[in-house]
Amino acid sequence: MSRDQAHEPGRGGPTRRQLLFGGAVAGIGAVAAIGADTLVRRDGRGSETSEPDMALNGGLSVPFYGTHQAGIETPPQAHVTLVALDLRPEVDRDGLRRLLRILTDDAARLTQGAPALADSEPELAQVPARLTVTFGFGPELVRRGMPDGSTAGALPTWLRPLPAFGVDRLEDAWNDGDLLLQIGADDAFTVAHAQRMLLKDARSLTTVRWTQSGFRRAHGSEKSGTTMRNLFGQVDGTVNPAPTTPDFDDLVWIGDGWLAGGTSMVVRRISMDLDAWDRLDRSGREQSTGRFLSTGAPLTGTREHDEPDFEATTAIGFPVIPEFSHVRRARSDDTSERIFRRGYNYDDAPTGDQVSSSGLLFVSFQADVDTQFVPLQRRLDELDLLNEWTTPIGSAVFAIPPGCSEGGFVGETLLGDGS
Amino acid sequence: MSRDQAHEPGRGGPTRRQLLFGGAVAGIGAVAAIGADTLVRRDGRGSETSEPDMALNGGLSVPFYGTHQAGIETPPQAHVTLVALDLRPEVDRDGLRRLLRILTDDAARLTQGAPALADSEPELAQVPARLTVTFGFGPELVRRGMPDGSTAGALPTWLRPLPAFGVDRLEDAWNDGDLLLQIGADDAFTVAHAQRMLLKDARSLTTVRWTQSGFRRAHGSEKSGTTMRNLFGQVDGTVNPAPTTPDFDDLVWIGDGWLAGGTSMVVRRISMDLDAWDRLDRSGREQSTGRFLSTGAPLTGTREHDEPDFEATTAIGFPVIPEFSHVRRARSDDTSERIFRRGYNYDDAPTGDQVSSSGLLFVSFQADVDTQFVPLQRRLDELDLLNEWTTPIGSAVFAIPPGCSEGGFVGETLLGDGS
Numbered sequence: 001m002s003r004d005q006a007h008e009p010g011r012g013g014p015t016r017r018q019l020l021f022g023g024a025v026a027g028i029g030a031v032a033a034i035g036a037d038t039l040v041r042r043d044g045r046g047s048e049t050s051e052p053d054m055a056l057n058g059g060l061s062v063p064f065y066g067t068h069q070a071g072i073e074t075p076p077q078a079h080v081t082l083v084a085l086d087l088r089p090e091v092d093r094d095g096l097r098r099l100l101r102i103l104t105d106d107a108a109r110l111t112q113g114a115p116a117l118a119d120s121e122p123e124l125a126q127v128p129a130r131l132t133v134t135f136g137f138g139p140e141l142v143r144r145g146m147p148d149g150s151t152a153g154a155l156p157t158w159l160r161p162l163p164a165f166g167v168d169r170l171e172d173a174w175n176d177g178d179l180l181l182q183i184g185a186d187d188a189f190t191v192a193h194a195q196r197m198l199l200k201d202a203r204s205l206t207t208v209r210w211t212q213s214g215f216r217r218a219h220g221s222e223k224s225g226t227t228m229r230n231l232f233g234q235v236d237g238t239v240n241p242a243p244t245t246p247d248f249d250d251l252v253w254i255g256d257g258w259l260a261g262g263t264s265m266v267v268r269r270i271s272m273d274l275d276a277w278d279r280l281d282r283s284g285r286e287q288s289t290g291r292f293l294s295t296g297a298p299l300t301g302t303r304e305h306d307e308p309d310f311e312a313t314t315a316i317g318f319p320v321i322p323e324f325s326h327v328r329r330a331r332s333d334d335t336s337e338r339i340f341r342r343g344y345n346y347d348d349a350p351t352g353d354q355v356s357s358s359g360l361l362f363v364s365f366q367a368d369v370d371t372q373f374v375p376l377q378r379r380l381d382e383l384d385l386l387n388e389w390t391t392p393i394g395s396a397v398f399a400i401p402p403g404c405s406e407g408g409f410v411g412e413t414l415l416g417d418g419s
Numbered sequence: 420m421s422r423d424q425a426h427e428p429g430r431g432g433p434t435r436r437q438l439l440f441g442g443a444v445a446g447i448g449a450v451a452a453i454g455a456d457t458l459v460r461r462d463g464r465g466s467e468t469s470e471p472d473m474a475l476n477g478g479l480s481v482p483f484y485g486t487h488q489a490g491i492e493t494p495p496q497a498h499v500t501l502v503a504l505d506l507r508p509e510v511d512r513d514g515l516r517r518l519l520r521i522l523t524d525d526a527a528r529l530t531q532g533a534p535a536l537a538d539s540e541p542e543l544a545q546v547p548a549r550l551t552v553t554f555g556f557g558p559e560l561v562r563r564g565m566p567d568g569s570t571a572g573a574l575p576t577w578l579r580p581l582p583a584f585g586v587d588r589l590e591d592a593w594n595d596g597d598l599l600l601q602i603g604a605d606d607a608f609t610v611a612h613a614q615r616m617l618l619k620d621a622r623s624l625t626t627v628r629w630t631q632s633g634f635r636r637a638h639g640s641e642k643s644g645t646t647m648r649n650l651f652g653q654v655d656g657t658v659n660p661a662p663t664t665p666d667f668d669d670l671v672w673i674g675d676g677w678l679a680g681g682t683s684m685v686v687r688r689i690s691m692d693l694d695a696w697d698r699l700d701r702s703g704r705e706q707s708t709g710r711f712l713s714t715g716a717p718l719t720g721t722r723e724h725d726e727p728d729f730e731a732t733t734a735i736g737f738p739v740i741p742e743f744s745h746v747r748r749a750r751s752d753d754t755s756e757r758i759f760r761r762g763y764n765y766d767d768a769p770t771g772d773q774v775s776s777s778g779l780l781f782v783s784f785q786a787d788v789d790t791q792f793v794p795l796q797r798r799l800d801e802l803d804l805l806n807e808w809t810t811p812i813g814s815a816v817f818a819i820p821p822g823c824s825e826g827g828f829v830g831e832t833l834l835g836d837g838s
Binding site for chain 2: 056057058078079120121122123124127129186187188189190192193195196199200203207208210211212213215216217218219220221222223229231232233274277278293294345347349350351353354355356358
């Protein structure tokens with residue numbers, strides 16, 4: 001089955017991908033129309049507002065319904081806010097079903113540029129800007145969501161806090177959570193409005209545990225497909241599998257049970273010590289990552305996507321790509337030990353003498369945390385020179401249920417339809 | 420003298436405005452070239468990364484040198500960070516000159532997409548995305564910057580904390596500051612890198628007092644020229660003078676002294692109680708602002724830019740636009756009592772049971788705080804129904820020196836050239 005067909009099996013409607021193409025085509029039409037307008041504005045007013053009206057990417061939307069939830073295969077938007085909610089003590093299976101029905105409805109509307117029901121600022125919903133809302137479940141939510149008398153079968157073994165790693169300095173304020181909302185869009189205002197609507201509808205049943213916001217390059221800042229740089233200046237994510245990678249489905253999607261069509265999500269808040277990093281010279285930094293800073297090419301290559309040659313040695317016999325380098329430690333001979341990363345940078349307000357409070361909102365999706373993420377992280381934990389400058393300060397694991405069809409809701413495969 | 424000529428008097432080079440047009444024209448060329456590329460990508464890969472490569476607005480830059488500093492007339496970018504620095508006790512006039520020379524050099528390079536001197540992540544500087552850096556001086560900086568033995572002539576009377584208003588609930592953490600950096604760009608990553616470079620070069624002489632970040636709609640989300648909505652959903656800034664307004668120069672730019680070509684800047688952090696606002700019905704909200712929420716038109720009009728008719732009455736004799744409405748209270752018969760607003764929304768992480776921690780980073784520029792901002796704010800302080808839902812929690816006033824030429828630095832009219 002092709003990936004296109006996989007999106008909405010058995011339905012005649014357009015797939016998520018086809019709808020995205022539709023948006024793109026509309027965009028091109030809009031672009032074609034701008035030349036004249038821009039020229040008129042230059043002649044007529046001489047205003048400093050002189051950029052051309054580019055195609056309005058604020059109008060682009062990502063379909064909500066589908067086999068998988070949106071916000072995973074979706075090319076990362078410029079902005080994300082992750083919100084971890086804790087369930088109030090009294091919320092039971094019926095309450096959860098009510099909560100997820102409401103939040104699903106909100107997300108389905110907002111992502112299409114329509115106000116949520118009882119949206120008190122409906123005008124703020126009109127710019128979807130590729131908004132996606134992705135729901136994740138912590139272990140406590142799954143436990144409360146299981147039918148009475150069922151055993152622990154619904155709880156995946158990997159749905160628990162990660163094993164302790166030596167590099168971790170976890171702060172409880174950034175750990176865990178019962179219900180995760182991943183809200184992403186190319187417009188920070190769109191994220192803010194969606195977040196507010198969702199939290200308004202969630203607050204009678206939940207409290208906010210933590211909120212983390214991150215960014216990538218703005219939509220249109222760079223050619224699409226450019227690999228992100230992190231705040232260390234590293235090209236970060238070159239070998240990340242793409243939705244077009246042949247074994248992407250096997251790496252990411254779960255095959256059976258209530259999570260069929262779903263996945264797992266690891267969220268790690270990784271503080272980056274930019275000051276210490278800056279004290280390292282450029283060559284030292286390149287040795288620690290195993291890649292050139294300028295191009296992202298491995299130290300044995302010239303282009304970003306060249307395969308690293310771990311056998312190559314220097315004139316005096318040392319490996320060109322050091323043993324302790326990140327690119328070497330992150331690589332496994334077992335190709336099933338791969339994950340799909342979809343992280344963001346964060347840069348919060350520095351305080352006192354701090355020059356920055358910055359890092360990476362590491363996000364990965366994988367079919368199985370224990371067999372894919374954990375072995376990789378163990379190798380990096382044992383030996384990875386980058387650990388000198390990075391410190392995980394928060395950690396959470398969520399089960400990502402499959403998507404749903406119109407009329408359904410995210411979580412129905414666990415919670416039933418209530419009838 | 421036309422406004423275009425005003426930018427770089429006496430020089431043969433292009434003005435800031437002409438350079439912006441240059442960027443726009445290059446943008447159009449890039450747009451014309453994309454169609455084919457996009458089609459190739461659609462046919463070739465069927466990847467979900469299917470948006471067209473629009474003109475790369477990341478490459479647009481705003482000239483740094485000029486009569487006025489950039490970041491005032493510049494159409495507001497999508498993101499801003501305001502950083503208020505305090506001078507360390509030992510910093511004297513020579514130290515200030517050194518500091519401003521370095522920061523000017525950093526800003527001149529970064530805004531053009533070039534790394535700062537000794538930029539340890541030069542690759543992160545390559546996307547200017549209309550970056551501007553605007554410097555503002557608090558009273559303490561001006562006092563230390565005055566030549567030995569000079570009297571207080573250099574200190575404008577308005578350069579002091581604003582008079583206390585009844586609505587204020589100021590928190591010292593958000594007040595005042597010696598040196599302000601206004602860092603704006605259409606790309607959050609660009610803002611983060613510029614902020615870090617500037618703070619690295621400032622830290623031996625300053626400490627961070629406060630940092631505030633805000634956003635507007637993303638570049639390309641809406642048609643350019645669309646008036647911003649705030650988080651209340653109000654169209655906010657309809658009557659704001661534009662750089663093309665005939666008396667803009669008189670309203671904004673100072674005519675003589677070391678601040679000639681400069682202006683004043685008021686920064687107010689205004690907390691907005693979105694929850695209480697949402698409890699008000701739509702008609703109540705429209706009464707409190709005097710404008711329709713849907714279009715931003717005054718309650719006596721049908722389009723955003725219609726003039727409000729304050730004389731119009733309802734069938735039973737009440738004014739259609741209430742006395743207590745914001746649009747009425749903000750309006751003065753004295754046209755010199757106007758300000759130029761260039762504010763942003765903020766939306767910080769909510770904590771505990773908070774659903775939002777949101778508001779407005781109010782920023783205004785005016786030639787004289789005392790004769791323009793203060794009377795307006797007094798009228799709003801006395802009676803403005805919006806005060807029910809908004810609370811100023813931070814306040815600062817800065818003198819914005821004029822721009823400089825290549826080889827000079829921002830602040831040289833106060834600090835001399837050191838020769």
